[in-house]
Amino acid sequence: MEKMVSLKIKSKVENIFTAECAVIEKAESMGFDSDCCFCIRLAMDEALVNAIIHGNENQEEKEIHVTASYNEDRIVVSIRDEGDGFDQSILIDPREEPYLHQTHGRGVFLIRQFTENVRF
Numbered sequence: 001m002e003k004m005v006s007l008k009i010k011s012k013v014e015n016i017f018t019a020e021c022a023v024i025e026k027a028e029s030m031g032f033d034s035d036c037c038f039c040i041r042l043a044m045d046e047a048l049v050n051a052i053i054h055g056n057e058n059q060e061e062k063e064i065h066v067t068a069s070y071n072e073d074r075i076v077v078s079i080r081d082e083g084d085g086f087d088q089s090i091l092i093d094p095r096e097e098p099y100l101h102q103t104h105g106r107g108v109f110l111i112r113q114f115t116e117n118v119r120f
Contacts, residue, residue, distance in 0.1 A: 003030070005068045011056040011081070015064075016048045023068045023077060030070050039114040040075060046107040047079045055081030088120055 005026050009015040023044060024037050032040075048064065056062035065080040092099050094106045112118050 003070045005066075005070075007066050008063045009066065010060055011052045011058065011062045011064060012060050013049070013052060016045060016052075019048060019064075019066045020044050023066070023075075026068065026070060027075055030072070032075065036075075040077065043111045043114045044077060044079065046111050047077075050107050051079055051081035051083075054086065055083030057083065085120070 062082045067078045069076045
């Protein structure tokens with residue numbers, strides 16, 4: 001049987017923890033192990049930061065919609081901001097020069113590493 005968590009948060013970094021906790025608590029209650037929960041939390045953290053900074057352009061009055069659907073072997077998390085989207089073709093590969101030592105630009109790369117499937 002599929003379960004669901006759905007919430008909206010204002011675009012403030014301090015709200016990220018609330019959204020992550022709601023999803024992780026449900027995952028733990030359904031028996032997902034700590035490694036899986038770590039991957040979910042890391043991917044959500046990167047996606048939520050990107051939604052706040054890039055999607056909603058740090059406009060605190062805008063919202064982020066978080067939905068997580070669960071069944072016994074899968075979690076599907078959707079994070080939607082109120083921005084216009086972005087062109088994936090301009091994303092850099094943070095493993096290549098000259099990006100190796102930059103302190104930003106790794107979010108989507110990390111999301112892809114810690115999830116099975118990503119759609120934008």
